[in-house]
Amino acid sequence: MSEEKKRKKFDGRPIAFCVLSFFAGACLFLLALCISLRVTFLSPDYMTATMADGDYYGQVQEEYRKQLDSLGHASGLNTEFTNGFVAQLDVRQDITNYVEAFYSGTSTVLNKTPFKQKFRSELDEFAEKNKKEGTEPDDAALEYLTNEAANLYSDAVEIPFFAVVANFIHNLTTPATIAVVVLLAAVLIMIAVMFIGNRQFMHRGYRYTSYALLTAAICTAVLPAVITFTDVVSKVNITTWSLYNLFVNYFTGIVGYLWVFAGSYLFLGVLFFAVFASKHNRLLRH
Numbered sequence: 001m002s003e004e005k006k007r008k009k010f011d012g013r014p015i016a017f018c019v020l021s022f023f024a025g026a027c028l029f030l031l032a033l034c035i036s037l038r039v040t041f042l043s044p045d046y047m048t049a050t051m052a053d054g055d056y057y058g059q060v061q062e063e064y065r066k067q068l069d070s071l072g073h074a075s076g077l078n079t080e081f082t083n084g085f086v087a088q089l090d091v092r093q094d095i096t097n098y099v100e101a102f103y104s105g106t107s108t109v110l111n112k113t114p115f116k117q118k119f120r121s122e123l124d125e126f127a128e129k130n131k132k133e134g135t136e137p138d139d140a141a142l143e144y145l146t147n148e149a150a151n152l153y154s155d156a157v158e159i160p161f162f163a164v165v166a167n168f169i170h171n172l173t174t175p176a177t178i179a180v181v182v183l184l185a186a187v188l189i190m191i192a193v194m195f196i197g198n199r200q201f202m203h204r205g206y207r208y209t210s211y212a213l214l215t216a217a218i219c220t221a222v223l224p225a226v227i228t229f230t231d232v233v234s235k236v237n238i239t240t241w242s243l244y245n246l247f248v249n250y251f252t253g254i255v256g257y258l259w260v261f262a263g264s265y266l267f268l269g270v271l272f273f274a275v276f277a278s279k280h281n282r283l284l285r286h
Contacts, residue, residue, distance in 0.1 A: 017194060021208040024190040025215025031183040032220045032261035038176045040254045042169060044103035047250070048096055054249045057092040059242035064091070064156040068149055075145050081126050085119065094157050102162065105170035110157050112150040120146045159243070187212075203279035206272045213269030221262035224255045 040046045051057060065086040072082045098110055123142055162169075191212070195205035227233060233251045238244040 013197070017197065017204070017208045018211065020190055020194060021211035022215055024187055024194075024209075024212035025219065027183050027187045027190070028212060028216030028265060029219035031180065031187060032216065032258065032265070034176055034179045034183060036254060036257040036261065038173075038180060040250075040257060042103075042173045042176055044099050046253070047099050047103075050250050050253060051095065051099075051246060054245050056242055056246050057095060059245065060095065060156050061086060061089065061091045063240055063242055064089075064153060067152045067156070071145070071148055071152065075141070077123075077126070077145075081122075085122050088118075089153075091157070098157050102159075102166060103169065105167070110154045112154050115153050116146050116150045119149050159246075161247075203276050206276035206279065210269045210272035210276060213265045213272060217262050217265035217269055220258055220265060224258040224262065227251075227255050 065082060068086060069079055069082045072078070094110070094115075120142070123146060127142060191205075191209050194208040194212075198204040198208075233248055233255070236244070236247055238247055
């Protein structure tokens with residue numbers, strides 16, 4: 001009778017390992033999220049690479065040229081002066097410096113002093129060449145025009161919606177890196193437990209690991225799938241073409257990273273399950 005009870009005794013190990021595989025899958029999902037954010041949203045290199053790939057610098061320069069041309073016409077400047085001055089601007093370097101300062105937590109405001117000095121020098125030279133006989137350039141008007149041109153340039157270089165989260169980005173970088181290390185260690189420990197806990201039937205370790213990977217694949221695919229099928233990124237309303245393209249390319253890249261992780265998890269999950277099935281069938285044949 002006691003022997004029969006032993007045979008009928010409930011074995012909770014499969015349930016425990018299924019629960020463990022679920023937690024491993026959740027950690028894998030969080031790992032994909034943290035790594036994706038760490039190499040994109042929290043990385044100045046990703047921002048500058050996205051800008052370069054989408055010709056952001058050229059678009060900003062052209063938009064600023066048009067704005068300065070409109071300001072100049074209202075103040076007596078001609079298009080030749082505007083085109084010549086804007087062509088001399090190193091927009092790429094100014095934006096790169098701004099992005100680096102932004103991500104380092106130094107500043108979210110462009111230093112306009114070098115621009116003002118350069119513009120005022122060019123403006124004084126232009127005013128001197130084009131002044132009418134018997135008149136002197138109005139210093140107050142020139143100063144006003146310089147300040148307005150600098151404000152337009154500052155607005156062109158700075159990224160409005162990023163300035164709101166500047167401190168958040170700077171403060172999150174280190175915790176995100178730590179989270180990646182902790183989650184990776186937790187996943188490796190849980191997978192090791194799945195194999196060590198099934199030493200007599202090692203193939204079960206592959207099965208529970210495949211459960212974890214497939215769970216992670218499903219969880220990771222949900223967010224990019226929703227963003228992709230609703231096309232919410234391209235529907236955002238941003239005033240300038242340069243910022244719109246930057247926003248779309250930026251978040252499309254983040255979604256792409258999540259798709260890569262989801263696909264990798266799916267591939268590995270299927271692979272581990274195939275190994276489990278192969279080993280299981282081999283045991284049944286013996």
